[in-house]
Amino acid sequence: MRILVTGGAGFIGSCFVRSVLGPQARECAVVPEAVTVLDALTYAGDRRNLAPVAADRRLAFVHGDIRDGELVRRLVDGHDAVVHFAAESHVDRSIVSGADFVSTNVLGTQTLLEAVRSRPSTTFLHVSTDEVYGSVAHGSWSEAEPLRPNSPYAASKASSDLLALAYHRTHGMDVRITRCSNNYGPYQFPEKVVPLFTTRLLEGGPVPLYGDGENVRDWLHVEDHCRALMLVLAGGRAGRVYNVGGGTELTNRQLTERILAACGAGWDRVEHVADRAGHDLRYSVDSGRIRSELGWAPRHGFDAGLARTVAWYRENRSWWQPHLVGGTRT
Incomplete structure:
Protein backbone atom coordinates (compact mmCIF):
# COMPACT_ATOMS: atom_id res chain seq x y z
CA MET A 1 0.00 0.00 0.00
CA ARG A 2 1.25 3.47 -0.96
CA ILE A 3 -0.13 6.10 1.40
CA LEU A 4 -0.33 9.87 0.97
CA VAL A 5 -0.62 11.62 4.35
CA THR A 6 -1.73 15.24 4.30
CA GLY A 7 -0.67 17.29 7.31
CA GLY A 8 1.78 14.57 8.19
CA ALA A 9 4.17 16.93 9.99
CA GLY A 10 1.51 18.01 12.48
CA PHE A 11 0.70 16.51 15.86
CA ILE A 12 -1.66 13.66 14.95
CA GLY A 13 -0.46 13.27 11.37
CA SER A 14 3.16 12.77 12.40
CA CYS A 15 2.12 10.22 15.02
CA PHE A 16 0.26 8.34 12.29
CA VAL A 17 3.34 8.40 10.05
CA ARG A 18 5.57 7.15 12.87
CA SER A 19 3.00 4.45 13.67
CA VAL A 20 2.37 3.26 10.12
CA LEU A 21 6.13 2.93 9.54
CA GLY A 22 6.55 1.06 12.82
CA PRO A 23 5.90 -2.55 13.89
CA GLN A 24 2.37 -1.82 15.15
CA ALA A 25 1.21 -1.31 11.56
CA ARG A 26 1.37 -5.04 10.85
CA GLU A 27 -0.82 -5.68 13.87
CA CYS A 28 -3.44 -3.50 12.17
CA ALA A 29 -2.93 -5.25 8.78
CA VAL A 30 -1.37 -2.16 7.20
CA VAL A 31 1.88 -2.81 5.33
CA PRO A 32 3.02 0.37 3.57
CA GLU A 33 5.34 0.18 0.60
CA ALA A 34 5.71 3.95 0.64
CA VAL A 35 4.46 6.89 2.69
CA THR A 36 4.44 10.43 1.28
CA VAL A 37 3.83 13.36 3.61
CA LEU A 38 2.31 16.50 2.11
CA ASP A 39 2.50 19.43 4.53
CA ALA A 40 2.44 23.21 4.13
CA LEU A 41 4.51 23.61 7.33
CA THR A 42 2.35 26.37 8.74
CA TYR A 43 2.95 27.36 12.37
CA ALA A 44 1.89 23.97 13.81
CA GLY A 45 3.71 21.79 11.27
CA ASP A 46 7.24 20.75 12.20
CA ARG A 47 9.50 18.37 10.29
CA ARG A 48 11.22 17.51 13.56
CA ASN A 49 8.06 15.52 14.38
CA LEU A 50 9.17 13.04 11.71
CA ALA A 51 12.76 12.74 12.95
CA PRO A 52 12.26 9.25 14.48
CA VAL A 53 11.43 7.84 11.02
CA ALA A 54 13.37 10.25 8.81
CA ALA A 55 15.85 7.55 7.80
CA ASP A 56 13.14 5.13 6.64
CA ARG A 57 13.55 4.81 2.88
CA ARG A 58 9.80 4.38 2.45
CA LEU A 59 9.19 7.97 3.63
CA ALA A 60 9.12 10.98 1.31
CA PHE A 61 8.28 14.56 2.23
CA VAL A 62 6.66 17.16 -0.03
CA HIS A 63 6.34 20.77 1.09
CA GLY A 64 3.07 21.96 -0.38
CA ASP A 65 -0.53 22.99 0.11
CA ILE A 66 -3.62 20.78 -0.22
CA ARG A 67 -5.30 23.66 -2.11
CA ASP A 68 -2.73 23.33 -4.93
CA GLY A 69 -4.80 21.27 -7.36
CA GLU A 70 -1.99 20.43 -9.79
CA LEU A 71 0.34 19.25 -7.03
CA VAL A 72 -2.40 17.25 -5.33
CA ARG A 73 -3.42 15.50 -8.55
CA ARG A 74 0.19 14.55 -9.27
CA LEU A 75 0.69 13.11 -5.79
CA VAL A 76 -2.62 11.26 -5.61
CA ASP A 77 -1.84 9.47 -8.89
CA GLY A 78 0.99 7.56 -7.20
CA HIS A 79 -0.90 6.36 -4.12
CA ASP A 80 -3.47 3.77 -3.09
CA ALA A 81 -4.79 5.67 -0.07
CA VAL A 82 -5.03 9.25 1.13
CA VAL A 83 -5.15 9.84 4.88
CA HIS A 84 -6.27 13.43 5.33
CA PHE A 85 -5.18 15.26 8.49
CA ALA A 86 -4.30 18.68 7.06
CA ALA A 87 -6.51 21.28 8.73
CA GLU A 88 -6.64 24.44 10.73
CA SER A 89 -7.68 23.06 14.10
CA HIS A 90 -7.52 25.55 16.96
CA VAL A 91 -10.97 26.76 18.05
CA ASP A 92 -9.68 30.01 19.57
CA ARG A 93 -8.00 30.99 16.29
CA SER A 94 -11.22 30.25 14.38
CA ILE A 95 -13.15 32.59 16.67
CA VAL A 96 -10.73 35.43 15.92
CA SER A 97 -10.81 34.76 12.16
CA GLY A 98 -12.53 31.94 10.31
CA ALA A 99 -11.26 32.59 6.77
CA ASP A 100 -8.25 30.23 6.91
CA PHE A 101 -10.46 27.52 8.38
CA VAL A 102 -12.94 27.66 5.52
CA SER A 103 -10.19 27.87 2.91
CA THR A 104 -8.05 25.00 4.20
CA ASN A 105 -10.62 22.72 5.78
CA VAL A 106 -13.37 23.02 3.17
CA LEU A 107 -11.73 24.05 -0.11
CA GLY A 108 -8.60 22.02 0.62
CA THR A 109 -10.65 18.89 1.26
CA GLN A 110 -12.65 19.46 -1.92
CA THR A 111 -9.42 19.79 -3.90
CA LEU A 112 -8.25 16.43 -2.56
CA LEU A 113 -11.59 14.76 -3.24
CA GLU A 114 -11.55 15.95 -6.84
CA ALA A 115 -8.08 14.49 -7.31
CA VAL A 116 -9.09 11.16 -5.78
CA ARG A 117 -12.27 11.03 -7.90
CA SER A 118 -10.19 10.19 -10.97
CA ARG A 119 -8.75 7.15 -9.17
CA PRO A 120 -11.73 4.98 -8.17
CA SER A 121 -9.54 2.39 -6.43
CA THR A 122 -8.04 4.93 -4.01
CA THR A 123 -9.26 5.01 -0.40
CA PHE A 124 -9.85 8.44 1.14
CA LEU A 125 -9.68 8.40 4.95
CA ASP A 161 -17.28 15.74 6.37
CA LEU A 162 -20.42 16.39 4.34
CA LEU A 163 -18.39 17.01 1.19
CA ALA A 164 -16.54 13.73 1.66
CA LEU A 165 -19.78 11.79 2.16
CA ALA A 166 -21.32 13.53 -0.86
CA TYR A 167 -18.41 12.41 -3.06
CA HIS A 168 -18.96 8.85 -1.82
CA ARG A 169 -22.68 8.93 -2.57
CA THR A 170 -22.41 10.80 -5.87
CA HIS A 171 -19.29 9.23 -7.34
CA GLY A 172 -19.06 5.90 -5.49
CA MET A 173 -15.69 6.83 -3.97
CA ASP A 174 -14.22 4.81 -1.11
CA VAL A 175 -14.50 7.50 1.55
CA ARG A 176 -14.17 6.68 5.26
CA ILE A 177 -14.50 9.22 8.08
CA THR A 178 -13.32 9.13 11.67
CA ARG A 179 -14.46 11.55 14.39
CA CYS A 180 -12.18 11.59 17.41
CA SER A 181 -12.33 13.11 20.86
CA ASN A 182 -9.63 15.41 22.30
CA ASN A 183 -6.14 14.05 21.64
CA TYR A 184 -3.11 14.44 23.88
CA GLY A 185 0.46 13.16 23.78
CA PRO A 186 4.00 14.11 22.67
CA TYR A 187 4.69 16.59 19.85
CA GLN A 188 1.44 18.57 20.33
CA PHE A 189 1.88 22.27 19.52
CA PRO A 190 1.74 24.30 22.75
CA GLU A 191 -1.51 26.15 22.06
CA LYS A 192 -3.81 23.25 23.01
CA VAL A 193 -4.68 22.83 26.67
CA VAL A 194 -2.46 19.92 27.75
CA PRO A 195 0.83 21.20 26.25
CA LEU A 196 -0.12 24.82 26.99
CA PHE A 197 -0.62 24.14 30.68
CA THR A 198 2.34 21.76 30.87
CA THR A 199 4.86 24.10 29.25
CA ARG A 200 3.69 27.11 31.24
CA LEU A 201 3.98 25.18 34.49
CA LEU A 202 7.42 23.91 33.54
CA GLU A 203 8.43 27.53 32.97
CA GLY A 204 7.10 28.54 36.37
CA GLY A 205 4.19 30.52 34.97
CA PRO A 206 0.43 30.52 35.53
CA VAL A 207 -2.20 28.63 33.52
CA PRO A 208 -5.52 30.08 32.28
CA LEU A 209 -8.75 28.22 33.12
CA TYR A 210 -11.81 29.23 31.11
CA GLY A 211 -14.91 30.25 33.07
CA ASP A 212 -15.95 27.91 35.88
CA GLY A 213 -13.94 25.00 34.46
CA GLU A 214 -17.01 22.76 34.18
CA ASN A 215 -16.81 22.15 30.42
CA VAL A 216 -16.35 18.41 29.80
CA ARG A 217 -14.11 16.74 27.23
CA ASP A 218 -13.24 13.11 26.53
CA TRP A 219 -9.50 12.39 26.30
CA LEU A 220 -7.81 10.06 23.82
CA HIS A 221 -4.09 9.32 23.62
CA VAL A 222 -2.81 10.13 20.14
CA GLU A 223 -1.25 6.67 19.74
CA ASP A 224 -4.61 5.02 20.44
CA HIS A 225 -6.18 7.32 17.87
CA CYS A 226 -3.60 6.41 15.23
CA ARG A 227 -4.09 2.70 15.86
CA ALA A 228 -7.80 3.26 15.25
CA LEU A 229 -7.00 5.03 11.99
CA MET A 230 -4.86 2.14 10.79
CA LEU A 231 -7.68 -0.29 11.56
CA VAL A 232 -10.18 1.84 9.64
CA LEU A 233 -7.74 2.11 6.73
CA ALA A 234 -7.25 -1.66 6.66
CA GLY A 235 -10.77 -2.89 7.40
CA GLY A 236 -13.24 -0.02 7.41
CA ARG A 237 -16.20 0.23 5.08
CA ALA A 238 -16.70 2.77 2.31
CA GLY A 239 -19.15 5.49 3.22
CA ARG A 240 -18.85 4.65 6.92
CA VAL A 241 -18.24 7.05 9.82
CA TYR A 242 -16.37 5.80 12.90
CA ASN A 243 -16.37 7.60 16.25
CA VAL A 244 -13.14 7.23 18.23
CA GLY A 245 -13.39 8.19 21.91
CA GLY A 246 -10.87 7.68 24.68
CA GLY A 247 -13.42 6.90 27.39
CA THR A 248 -12.01 9.39 29.93
CA GLU A 249 -14.40 12.31 30.45
CA LEU A 250 -13.06 15.13 32.61
CA THR A 251 -14.18 18.65 33.36
CA ASN A 252 -11.55 21.23 32.50
CA ARG A 253 -11.15 21.78 36.22
CA GLN A 254 -10.43 18.08 36.78
CA LEU A 255 -7.98 18.09 33.88
CA THR A 256 -6.24 21.12 35.35
CA GLU A 257 -5.91 19.38 38.72
CA ARG A 258 -4.29 16.36 37.06
CA ILE A 259 -1.84 18.44 35.05
CA LEU A 260 -0.92 20.43 38.17
CA ALA A 261 -0.25 17.20 40.04
CA ALA A 262 1.81 15.75 37.17
CA CYS A 263 3.93 18.93 37.11
CA GLY A 264 4.25 19.18 40.90
CA ALA A 265 2.39 22.50 41.00
CA GLY A 266 -0.40 23.88 43.18
CA TRP A 267 -3.74 25.53 42.52
CA ASP A 268 -2.18 28.95 43.15
CA ARG A 269 -0.76 28.71 39.60
CA VAL A 270 -4.29 28.84 38.08
CA GLU A 271 -5.75 32.07 36.71
CA HIS A 272 -9.48 32.15 35.98
CA VAL A 273 -10.16 33.89 32.66
CA ALA A 274 -13.29 34.89 30.77
CA ASP A 275 -14.96 31.95 29.06
CA ARG A 276 -14.48 31.28 25.36
CA ALA A 277 -17.27 32.60 23.11
CA GLY A 278 -19.79 29.85 22.27
CA HIS A 279 -17.95 27.36 24.48
CA ASP A 280 -19.64 23.93 24.13
CA LEU A 281 -20.41 22.41 27.52
CA ARG A 282 -19.72 18.74 26.77
CA TYR A 283 -18.59 16.45 23.97
CA SER A 284 -19.08 12.70 24.12
CA VAL A 285 -19.09 10.10 21.35
CA ASP A 286 -20.21 6.48 21.33
CA SER A 287 -17.32 4.36 20.00
CA GLY A 288 -19.31 1.13 19.85
CA ARG A 289 -19.09 0.80 16.06
CA ILE A 290 -15.28 0.78 15.80
CA ARG A 291 -15.05 -1.48 18.84
CA SER A 292 -17.48 -4.07 17.48
CA GLU A 293 -16.57 -3.93 13.78
CA LEU A 294 -12.79 -3.52 13.97
CA GLY A 295 -11.89 -4.68 17.50
CA TRP A 296 -10.41 -1.36 18.58
CA ALA A 297 -10.09 -0.27 22.20
CA PRO A 298 -7.83 2.34 23.82
CA ARG A 299 -4.74 0.95 25.54
CA HIS A 300 -3.42 4.07 27.29
CA GLY A 301 -4.92 4.84 30.68
CA PHE A 302 -5.25 8.59 31.05
CA ASP A 303 -3.19 9.10 34.21
CA ALA A 304 -0.26 7.04 32.91
CA GLY A 305 -0.54 8.61 29.47
CA LEU A 306 -0.58 12.11 30.94
CA ALA A 307 2.44 11.36 33.13
CA ARG A 308 4.40 10.16 30.08
CA THR A 309 3.28 13.21 28.11
CA VAL A 310 4.41 15.64 30.82
CA ALA A 311 7.72 13.77 31.06
CA TRP A 312 8.18 14.14 27.29
CA TYR A 313 7.71 17.92 27.47
CA ARG A 314 10.04 18.12 30.45
CA GLU A 315 12.73 16.21 28.54
CA ASN A 316 12.22 17.95 25.18
CA ARG A 317 12.35 21.66 25.92
CA SER A 318 14.36 22.17 22.75
CA TRP A 319 11.31 21.08 20.78
CA TRP A 320 8.75 23.45 22.28
CA GLN A 321 10.76 26.45 23.46
CA PRO A 322 11.34 27.79 19.90
CA HIS A 323 7.55 28.19 19.68
CA LEU A 324 7.65 30.73 22.51
CA VAL A 325 8.22 34.37 21.61
CA GLY A 326 8.69 36.85 24.43
CA GLY A 327 6.91 34.54 26.84
CA THR A 328 3.83 34.13 24.64
CA ARG A 329 2.94 31.53 22.06
CA THR A 330 2.91 32.22 18.35
Missing part, protein backbone atom coordinates in the same frame (compact mmCIF):
# COMPACT_ATOMS: atom_id res chain seq x y z
CA HIS A 126 -10.90 11.74 6.29
CA VAL A 127 -9.86 12.52 9.87
CA SER A 128 -12.48 14.64 11.62
CA THR A 129 -13.53 15.60 15.14
CA ASP A 130 -16.30 15.02 17.69
CA GLU A 131 -16.87 18.79 17.69
CA VAL A 132 -18.99 18.49 14.54
CA TYR A 133 -21.82 17.04 16.65
CA GLY A 134 -21.96 20.05 18.94
CA SER A 135 -22.62 19.92 22.67
CA VAL A 136 -24.46 17.04 24.35
CA ALA A 137 -25.68 17.37 27.93
CA HIS A 138 -26.29 13.66 28.55
CA GLY A 139 -25.36 10.42 26.83
CA SER A 140 -23.09 10.13 23.80
CA TRP A 141 -23.46 10.91 20.12
CA SER A 142 -23.59 7.98 17.69
CA GLU A 143 -22.47 8.29 14.08
CA ALA A 144 -26.14 8.65 13.04
CA GLU A 145 -26.59 11.96 14.85
CA PRO A 146 -27.07 15.09 12.72
CA LEU A 147 -24.21 17.57 12.79
CA ARG A 148 -24.71 20.71 14.89
CA PRO A 149 -21.32 22.50 15.00
CA ASN A 150 -21.08 25.66 17.08
CA SER A 151 -17.61 27.12 16.40
CA PRO A 152 -16.22 28.26 13.04
CA TYR A 153 -13.64 25.47 13.34
CA ALA A 154 -16.27 22.79 13.96
CA ALA A 155 -18.46 24.17 11.16
CA SER A 156 -15.56 23.97 8.70
CA LYS A 157 -14.87 20.36 9.70
CA ALA A 158 -18.56 19.45 9.46
CA SER A 159 -18.60 20.97 5.98
CA SER A 160 -15.62 18.87 4.93
